[in-house]
Amino acid sequence: MSSILESIGLTKTFGAVTAARDITLSIEEDTVVGLIGGNGAGKTTFLNLVTGYLKPTAGTVRFQGRDITGMAPRRITRLGICRSFQIPQVFDTLTAYENLLVGLGIVSMGRRAFVGSSLGTARPEAVADEMLERFHLREYRDEPVSVLPEGVRKLLDIAMALAVKPAILLLDEPTSGVSADEKFSLMDLVLGAIRADKVTVLFVEHDMDIVRRYTQRILAFYDGKVIADGDSATVLGNPEVRRLVVGEPAPEEAAPC
Amino acid sequence: MTSFRRTTLGLGIALLALGLAAPILPKWALFLVTIAIAKGLVALGLLLLMRTGLVSFGQGLYFAAGAYAAGVGSQALHIGDAVPMVLLGGLVAAAVAAVLGLLLARYRAIFFAMLSLAFSMILYGLLVKTSELGSTDGFNVAARTVFGFPIASGLGRYGVYALAALCAFGAAVGLDRYLGSYLGRLAPAVRDNELRVEYMGASVRNVVHLNLVIAAAMAGVGGALTALAVGHIDPEMAYWTTSGEFVFVAILSGTTSVAAPFAGALLLELLRSFAYEHAPNTWQLVMGSAMLAVILFLPEGLWSIFRRRRRAAT
Numbered sequence: 001m002s003s004i005l006e007s008i009g010l011t012k013t014f015g016a017v018t019a020a021r022d023i024t025l026s027i028e029e030d031t032v033v034g035l036i037g038g039n040g041a042g043k044t045t046f047l048n049l050v051t052g053y054l055k056p057t058a059g060t061v062r063f064q065g066r067d068i069t070g071m072a073p074r075r076i077t078r079l080g081i082c083r084s085f086q087i088p089q090v091f092d093t094l095t096a097y098e099n100l101l102v103g104l105g106i107v108s109m110g111r112r113a114f115v116g117s118s119l120g121t122a123r124p125e126a127v128a129d130e131m132l133e134r135f136h137l138r139e140y141r142d143e144p145v146s147v148l149p150e151g152v153r154k155l156l157d158i159a160m161a162l163a164v165k166p167a168i169l170l171l172d173e174p175t176s177g178v179s180a181d182e183k184f185s186l187m188d189l190v191l192g193a194i195r196a197d198k199v200t201v202l203f204v205e206h207d208m209d210i211v212r213r214y215t216q217r218i219l220a221f222y223d224g225k226v227i228a229d230g231d232s233a234t235v236l237g238n239p240e241v242r243r244l245v246v247g248e249p250a251p252e253e254a255a256p257c
Numbered sequence: 258m259t260s261f262r263r264t265t266l267g268l269g270i271a272l273l274a275l276g277l278a279a280p281i282l283p284k285w286a287l288f289l290v291t292i293a294i295a296k297g298l299v300a301l302g303l304l305l306l307m308r309t310g311l312v313s314f315g316q317g318l319y320f321a322a323g324a325y326a327a328g329v330g331s332q333a334l335h336i337g338d339a340v341p342m343v344l345l346g347g348l349v350a351a352a353v354a355a356v357l358g359l360l361l362a363r364y365r366a367i368f369f370a371m372l373s374l375a376f377s378m379i380l381y382g383l384l385v386k387t388s389e390l391g392s393t394d395g396f397n398v399a400a401r402t403v404f405g406f407p408i409a410s411g412l413g414r415y416g417v418y419a420l421a422a423l424c425a426f427g428a429a430v431g432l433d434r435y436l437g438s439y440l441g442r443l444a445p446a447v448r449d450n451e452l453r454v455e456y457m458g459a460s461v462r463n464v465v466h467l468n469l470v471i472a473a474a475m476a477g478v479g480g481a482l483t484a485l486a487v488g489h490i491d492p493e494m495a496y497w498t499t500s501g502e503f504v505f506v507a508i509l510s511g512t513t514s515v516a517a518p519f520a521g522a523l524l525l526e527l528l529r530s531f532a533y534e535h536a537p538n539t540w541q542l543v544m545g546s547a548m549l550a551v552i553l554f555l556p557e558g559l560w561s562i563f564r565r566r567r568r569a570a571t
Contacts, residue, residue: 051456077458089456091449102446103457105439114458124439160457 004029004168004200005081010049010059012042012224019045021224023059027168027202032191034211034232035204036245037221043204044086046221047170051083052076064167080116080167086176086204088157092146096137096156099145100128100163107164118165118197127163134193135159150177151186158190162199169194171203175210183207187214208246212236220245264433268426268516275422279415287418289530291486293523294421296506298428298479300518302472303507305432309468310448311365315373316476316503318357318380319350321495323477324484325390326350328398339400339408339420343481350477354470362466377495384492395491398484417485424478429515435471436515444468476503505544509551511558521559 003026010023020042027033037043048054050061052073061069068076091099104124107114119127132138135155140148145156154177161169174190175183191214194201205211211218211232218235220228222244228235235241279287299316306313323346330336330345354361357376364372385393400408403416435441443464446454451461484490493499502525510521528547532540555561 072455074455074458074460077456083456089450089453091446091453093445093449098442101439102442102454105442106457106459109439110458160453164457 002029003027004064005050005202006060006062007046007050008060008062010046010061011057012045012049012054013057018224020049020056023224023226025219025226025229027200029200030198031217032195032201032215033203034215034218035202035221036206036208036211036218036241038206038245038247040223041221041245042224043221044172045224047083047172047204050076050170051081077164077166078110078114078116080114081170082161082164082166082168083170084158084161084172084174086172088150088153090145090153090156090160093144095142096132096140096145096148096152097128097142099156100131100160101125103160103164104128114164116167118167131159131163134196136189151179151182154178155186155190159193162194162197165197166199168200168202171201173204173206175205175207183210184213208236261433261437264515265430268429268433271516271519272422272426276419279418287415288486289526290523291418291421292483293526294425294519295479295482295486296503296526297519297522298425298482299476299503300506300510300522301425301428301432301515302475303503304510304512304515304518305436305444305468305475306472307507307512308436308448309444309465311465311468312370312504313373313472314370314497314500314504315375315377316472317495317497317500318373318377319354319473319476320480320483320499320503321377321380321384321490321492322353322473323347323350323480324398324490324494325384325480326477327481327484328396328490329390331398331400332396337401338405339403339417339485342400342485343420343424343478346481346484347474347478350480351470351474354473355466358466358469361469362462374497374500377500378497381492381495381497384495391491393492395489397489399488400485417482421482421486424482425519428475428478429519432471432475433515440464440467505548509548509559511555511560513557513560514563517558517560524559 005027007023007025010020011018012020023046035043035046045054049056052071052075055070060067063079063081068079091102101124104127107117107119108124132141137152137155137159140152145153154174158171158174175186178186187210215232217230218232219226220235220241227244228238228241275290282290299320303313303316326349327342327346330342336342336345361369361372384390390396402408403420406412406416408416436444443454443459447461447464454461480494506518506521506525509525510517529540529544532543536543551559
């Protein structure tokens with residue numbers, strides 16, 4: 001397996017706060033990797049650094065061997081990295097179908113620039129309908145998305161990122177804001193839809209049951225650092241991860257209150 | 258696609274009606290319709306900007322630039338036909354927007370509105386101080402021919418009216434087509450969520466810049482047509498009250514249809530004519546009340562009357 005995305009010594013400081021400290025990791029092609037950590041551990045900051053929304057203070061991001069550090073998000077998207085958002089970033093006055101057509105239209109206008117998209121010569125309209133089908137959104141096709149429930153908006157947000165057929169998809173907390181009993185069916189749907197295209201997935205999550213079930217490998221963040229990296233069972237069994245991320249009290253800390 | 262065809266058909270019928278009405282319309286009505294179309298063109302450009310999420314309080318800048326370009330073209334370059342004069346007006350206005358857009362495309366909301374207003378007032382100031390262009394008096398503009406027909410006689414009398422109608426038809430059909438294209442669909446996407454547009458791989462600034470240029474070209478054509486219809490141009494065309502009137506028309510019309518700005522402009526011109534005649538001292542009061550009524554009862558503009566009917570019918 002070859003590495004698709006690499007981060008070398010990635011660091012980001014906001015004044016006195018360090019949101020990412022010397023993050024060095026590598027994601028292999030065609031894998032599903034989970035990224036866990038508590039609030040403020042630097043998970044979303046890492047996604048923002050990789051996708052160019054934030055410029056790192058130090059360090060390098062490489063995508064398919066190419067240095068993409070400091071590039072604008074739109075250029076990084078064209079190379080083949082797409083992301084979804086914790087709070088769905090959709091176009092409120094457009095319908096679900098039109099939302100999908102925005103990104104697909106952009107690709108079809110500039111296919112040569114989109115080196116990372118494997119969309120080929122498919123018609124945007126056909127792909128939009130196929131995506132709605134795949135994400136079970138057909139019934140919402142012609143509804144303005146401002147009136148749709150949050151879970152549906154969440155799915156649409158992910159569908160928009162996947163529709164343009166990127167090489168790697170970064171999902172920021174796909175199950176946040178979704179009720180506990182819907183989480184697994186949502187993830188089955190999302191990962192089923194994504195894996196049909198053999199897209200590499202890195203997803204940020206803080207629900208341990210979800211990461212245990214869907215990932216082959218887990219990266220654990222704490223205070224802007226990678227504290228564990230390995231196959232899912234090993235990382236979730238790591239005592240430091242259990243204490244700092246999962247939230248199990250260590251014996252010596254349990255008492256005082 | 259079907260909606261595009263329906264719009265084209267509707268606009269085609271309107272064009273035909275304008276053509277058939279020409280011989281029976283009195284001279285004042287021909288003039289009023291021509292002016293309404295010219296202002297409708299500026300409002301059509303505003304429709305595109307409003308769909309992109311921007312309101313410009315400075316379209317008078319491009320309106321005046323187009324009018325002065327046509328005037329200077331006829332005076333200094335000795336262009337005698339109205340068609341190249343109108344083309345020149347549109348091109349010069351577009352060129353001005355292409356340059357100013359480098360700065361304007363970075364701003365949004367009230368900052369964009371105020372900056373566009375500031376630029377238009379700079380042009381106003383320049384025109385007032387330029388004695389070669391007639392300072393505050395401006396100068397007269399006239400075309401000798403339209404499409405090669407001498408303007409003084411026969412069919413030529415309808416020349417500017419016909420040219421305005423054709424420009425409006427072309428601009429409305431063209432804009433409708435553009436709004437349905439992948440590029441045009443980015444306008445509402447930019448209005449709704451700029452971050453996501455960037456994350457889908459497009460440059461928001463380029464989209465805004467392009468739409469500014471298109472809107473300016475339409476305003477420039479409208480300015481040149483106004484210059485030809487009135488026969489005179491002056492710096493008032495760049496003054497902020499002129500720009501305000503375009504915003505008035507755009508809000509009155511709403512952004513739902515490319516035909517709406519022309520209907521809105523026509524209504525405004527009719528309303529003003531009658532208000533001016535029957536209430537010469539309080540006509541602004543009538544205009545203001547009309548605006549208030551539209552905002553209160555038809556917040557999506559005049560055109561939403563048709564929509565409601567259709568919705569009620571189904």
